[in-house]
Amino acid sequence: MAEMKFIGGYPEYMRELIEVVNKTRPQRKDYTPAAMTAEERKEVLAVHPDYAEGGKRAISIGQNKGDMGPNEVIDLLEAYPLIEPADIDLDKVDYSVDLLIIGGGLAGTAAAIWANNEGIAAEKILLVNKLRHGDSNSIMAEGGTQAADRENDSPAIHWLDAMGGGHFTNKPDVLKGLVEDAPYIMHWLKESGAMIDQDEAGDYVERWGGGTCRKRMHACADYTGLEELRVIRDEFRTRKIPVLEHNPVIELFTDGNRVTGALLWNLETHEYKIVKAKATILATGGFGRLHIRGFPTTNHYGATYDGPVIAYRAGAKLKDTDTVQYHPTGAAYPQQIIGLLLTEKLRSMGAQPVNVKGEAFVFPLEPRDVEASSFIRECYVHDKGVVTPTGMRGIWLDTPMIDVKNGEGTTAKAFPGMVRMFKRFDLDIVADPVLVFPTLHYQNGGVETDPWGKTDLDGLWVAGEVSGGVHGKNRLMGNSTLDCLVFGRRSGMSAAKYLKSGAQSGNLSLTHVDRYVTMLKEAEIAPERKAPILLPEYRGKAVLARMIDV
Amino acid sequence: MNEEKSIMDIIADANKAVTTGIDSADIEHWVNIYIMGRGYKVPAGLTIMQAMEYAGYKFITAAGCRAGFCGACATVYRKEGSYQLKTAMACQTRVEDGMYLVQIPFAPAQEAFYDISKESYNAAMLLKHYPEVARCVACNTCTKACPQDLEVMDYIQAALRGDFEAVAELSFDCIMCGLCAIRCPAEITQFNVAQLARRMYGRYGMKEPEHITKRLAEMEKGNYDDDFKKLLAADIEELKKRYADRKREAD
Numbered sequence: 001m002a003e004m005k006f007i008g009g010y011p012e013y014m015r016e017l018i019e020v021v022n023k024t025r026p027q028r029k030d031y032t033p034a035a036m037t038a039e040e041r042k043e044v045l046a047v048h049p050d051y052a053e054g055g056k057r058a059i060s061i062g063q064n065k066g067d068m069g070p071n072e073v074i075d076l077l078e079a080y081p082l083i084e085p086a087d088i089d090l091d092k093v094d095y096s097v098d099l100l101i102i103g104g105g106l107a108g109t110a111a112a113i114w115a116n117n118e119g120i121a122a123e124k125i126l127l128v129n130k131l132r133h134g135d136s137n138s139i140m141a142e143g144g145t146q147a148a149d150r151e152n153d154s155p156a157i158h159w160l161d162a163m164g165g166g167h168f169t170n171k172p173d174v175l176k177g178l179v180e181d182a183p184y185i186m187h188w189l190k191e192s193g194a195m196i197d198q199d200e201a202g203d204y205v206e207r208w209g210g211g212t213c214r215k216r217m218h219a220c221a222d223y224t225g226l227e228e229l230r231v232i233r234d235e236f237r238t239r240k241i242p243v244l245e246h247n248p249v250i251e252l253f254t255d256g257n258r259v260t261g262a263l264l265w266n267l268e269t270h271e272y273k274i275v276k277a278k279a280t281i282l283a284t285g286g287f288g289r290l291h292i293r294g295f296p297t298t299n300h301y302g303a304t305y306d307g308p309v310i311a312y313r314a315g316a317k318l319k320d321t322d323t324v325q326y327h328p329t330g331a332a333y334p335q336q337i338i339g340l341l342l343t344e345k346l347r348s349m350g351a352q353p354v355n356v357k358g359e360a361f362v363f364p365l366e367p368r369d370v371e372a373s374s375f376i377r378e379c380y381v382h383d384k385g386v387v388t389p390t391g392m393r394g395i396w397l398d399t400p401m402i403d404v405k406n407g408e409g410t411t412a413k414a415f416p417g418m419v420r421m422f423k424r425f426d427l428d429i430v431a432d433p434v435l436v437f438p439t440l441h442y443q444n445g446g447v448e449t450d451p452w453g454k455t456d457l458d459g460l461w462v463a464g465e466v467s468g469g470v471h472g473k474n475r476l477m478g479n480s481t482l483d484c485l486v487f488g489r490r491s492g493m494s495a496a497k498y499l500k501s502g503a504q505s506g507n508l509s510l511t512h513v514d515r516y517v518t519m520l521k522e523a524e525i526a527p528e529r530k531a532p533i534l535l536p537e538y539r540g541k542a543v544l545a546r547m548i549d550v
Numbered sequence: 551m552n553e554e555k556s557i558m559d560i561i562a563d564a565n566k567a568v569t570t571g572i573d574s575a576d577i578e579h580w581v582n583i584y585i586m587g588r589g590y591k592v593p594a595g596l597t598i599m600q601a602m603e604y605a606g607y608k609f610i611t612a613a614g615c616r617a618g619f620c621g622a623c624a625t626v627y628r629k630e631g632s633y634q635l636k637t638a639m640a641c642q643t644r645v646e647d648g649m650y651l652v653q654i655p656f657a658p659a660q661e662a663f664y665d666i667s668k669e670s671y672n673a674a675m676l677l678k679h680y681p682e683v684a685r686c687v688a689c690n691t692c693t694k695a696c697p698q699d700l701e702v703m704d705y706i707q708a709a710l711r712g713d714f715e716a717v718a719e720l721s722f723d724c725i726m727c728g729l730c731a732i733r734c735p736a737e738i739t740q741f742n743v744a745q746l747a748r749r750m751y752g753r754y755g756m757k758e759p760e761h762i763t764k765r766l767a768e769m770e771k772g773n774y775d776d777d778f779k780k781l782l783a784a785d786i787e788e789l790k791k792r793y794a795d796r797k798r799e800a801d
Contacts, residue, residue: 038794052558132656135614135622149765152799156777164793168786176778183765190758193666193749195718202757213796223723226619230726231752234745238663246611267610291569294562300615336597336644338568340617380557392564416723420698421618424642535608538571543606 009334009426014435017356017386021396021433024358029404032352035363041370047381048373049293049438050323059321061519062312069321072290076309079531080520082250083272085510088263090253093508094273097126098499099492100262102249102307103283104129105136106225106481107464109232110488111281111495112241118496122241126275128264130248130284130302130534134233137285137300137465138484141225142343142417143209144217145189145485146478147182150206153214155179162479165211165367166472169320174470177451178479181486186218189485194231195220208348209477211367217478222343222417225481232485247273248306248534251513252280252314255506258458259314263510267534278503279459279495282307283488286443286465289536292324296339297440306532307466311447313516316455319468320445325475328353328371330439332394334425339439342397342418344368344477349414350405354396354433355384369474372438379437386435394435403430442480444471453491459498459506461491572596572604581647598640598651599623612655618642621727624654624697637729639697657728659739662746671754673712680743683709685736692730692740698723702730702740709743714755717747 007015036044045051056068059077069077099115101108104127112127127133148158158179163170186204190196197205197219206215220227236243246267253261253276261276284307288299297303308318329342347353347364353371355361355378362374375395379385385393399418402411411430412419422429446468453461464484471479520527537544555563562569567576572593579594583601590605599613614622623640630648640653662679669675677683683706692702701720708716721744730740768774784792 038790047557049558053556055558131614132611132620132622135620137615140615140617140619149759149762151761154777155769155774156781157796159778159781160789160793160796163789164796168789168793172782176782180769180774180778183762183769187758187762187766190756190762191667191753193752195722195748195752195756198756198759203759203761208801213798215799221722223619226725227722230745231749234749235666237661238665240663291565293558294565294569296565296568298617300617300620301609301613335567335595336600337617337642338565376557376561380560390564390567417618420723421642424618425644535610537608538600538603539606539608540604541571541573543604544571547606 020358076531079529098124100277104133105138106484107488108283111492114492143345144219165476169472171469259460260506295440298341319448323473325442326438327441329436332437333435396433452494463487601645612653621725624727695733714751718751
């Protein structure tokens with residue numbers, strides 16, 4: 001094959017296709033396709049990876065036996081532990097704390113601060129993280145955080161938007177907690193020093209999110225998660241709350257129906273450590289790196305579903321394991337950034353999805369599952385996608401429309417992160433559209449929670465993406481950073497209350513792991529898989545073929 | 551289109567290199583790189599991170615978000631035949647022929663301790679917590695080291711003047727990888743100075759929006775309790791109807 005000729009980062013043939021998009025832009029400026037009716041939504045969802053045939057099976061053991069989930073998820077629930085419980089010496093406790101927090105994204109970090117605010121001394125808290133404190137999906141959140149704080153908006157409208165977006169499967173009382181606390185969370189962020197976009201008068205700039213009927217998306221340019229995380233992590237650090245990085249949890253300890261601590265594994269030295277805790281908050285995030293149905297992902301390197309795996313073994317209930325959120329606009333080109341997120345805020349500010357013929361074919365701000373499905377349908381059913389040099393198909397996201405609609409310089413100011421990411425690969429999103437395709441983004445379900453982050457196990461709370469219930473079967477934009485901050489705070493406060501009411505340490509045991517192994521054997525599940533997997537595998541196939549395990 | 555393959559199968563096939571690792575059979579163009587001095591032949595067009603994985607490295611440290619936001623994959627390199635040391639994020643930089651690579655996953659940088667609610671918003675406070683800022687020799691090495699292309703030296707100069715707003719604006723895109731501090735001959739921890747300045751500006755320099763204060767007072771009074779009582783009592787059909795009847799505010 002001859003070397004491809006590139007013009008402005010695009011091969012010649014794609015450059016010609018961009019001309020088609022440029023040509024129709026003036027007509028599209030004042031035209032937006034109508035939002036879909038309930039029936040139209042239902043029809044397009046047939047090609048969504050959650051609803052398309054195959055890819056799923058029922059959980060065969062445990063408290064959620066019979067529930068459906070993606071094969072990649074069930075594989076991990078039906079996997080053997082990394083340890084033989086009998087090999088672990090439970091007599092030597094390495095850390096004995098009041099509160100153990102597993103995970104250092106927005107949720108875990110907020111939980112630590114609020115437990116501390118409620119009277120739990122910093123030295124009685126321990127936060128452990130698989131990667132570094134803050135290496136998380138939270139830090140990558142771009143578009144914004146929802147909070148109903150404008151005159152024409154209310155927490156009740158926010159609730160109804162989220163309930164409809166979740167197809168009425170959200171836990172109503174948990175969702176109430178989310179939307180009720182949102183205005184306070186914006187206040188707390190400001191008080192902590194977060195730089196949230198304001199207009200001249202000092203009001204927050206608030207924009208559309210997919211599936212909302214009010215503009216309530218607060219942002220920090222397109223680095224919203226980065227700014228929120230940086231600020232509250234700094235607050236955490238200045239309080240000298242102990243933190244242990246590169247120490248993932250590989251099992252919980254139980255004492256009957258109660259969680260009493262966790263088993264850590266040092267990623268670098270491979271040594272295990274025992275943490276005894278009176279209360280434990282699980283905030284391990286999501287599962288993008290499982291690449292469900294072979295999709296690329298927006299998620300960070302450690303998003304491997306560790307939390308639900310260990311909590312399920314300990315007896316916690318899961319909820320909505322059957323749904324996965326695919327973000328409509330993952331990068332489809334260039335190859336180096338396939339799957340990475342192009343924030344929904346681009347569409348909030350006018351960027352239009354356009355097919356290979358230069359036609360706007362869908363309302364740009366449908367709920368994510370509907371929008372993503374319409375892209376898949378346009379590419380694979382209507383055959384109006386653009387084929388990339390690596391054989392992917394994609395839809396144009398017409399980013400130059402942002403400056404056309406809002407004035408020159410808007411894109412550079414509102415999307416420094418997006419502009420930078422593409423510039424690194426010689427692409428200019430101000431001048432040219434970008435190619436997108438749905439990407440695996442979010443774990444909608446998880447460990448079932450109540451409005452205070454409590455699970456059905458004593459001493460165990462969950463917060464953030466690892467939890468299940470608040471978003472039901474589909475989350476709206478801007479509700480995940482909010483979820484982390486609201487339920488991080490709530491779980492920290494609730495655990496503090498529990499601790500102050502005189503909770504004592506329990507015994508440390510791994511009998512639940514033995515019991516789980518017995519169930520696996522009884523279900524005749526072969527011991528080929530182990531979990532949690534901790535990190536995904538991307539090494540070259542040629543190297544793996546010649547690897548010797550020493 | 552192949553009739554036997556479902557749409558999902560076709561999509562999964564097209565993404566295989568990204569989701570399961572690269573098969574050398576699919577590669578046409580190659581480059582040579584050096585990881586801590588050892589040579590490896592890797593596919594052209596990958597990021598440094600993907601190329602190292604192709605070469606057989608499974609990251610334990612020095613990989614985080616893989617999308618340019620967390621700063622975990624700070625990398626120092628030079629090109630064959632050049633003495634210049636350059637910096638990059640491994641997840642956001644294309645691998646080039648003749649790169650000598652090493653990763654700096656951790657910066658042992660000092661951080662000040664403070665209670666933001668008790669600090670006063672005055673020009674001297676940054677120097678109180680980070681007196682070494684005064685040692686800046688204006689060599690601009692920090693700016694050259696920044697993988698986000700920020701004007702790091704300019705914001706350190708602004709910090710010297712106590713100009714919180716300028717530090718905040720100039721440093722806003724900082725991912726705190728620490729490469730500036732590692733390269734600084736005056737041993738300033740630029741990224742930590744900037745963090746403090748941004749928080750001070752966010753808390754004291756920016757306004758508290760009135761609509762938030764108002765809404766919090768309304769919530770306190772229980773103004774929305776009745777709305778929620780109704781919503782929580784409604785059955786699904788009623789909710790569906792209310793949802794369909796929502797009026798979207800004007801653009």
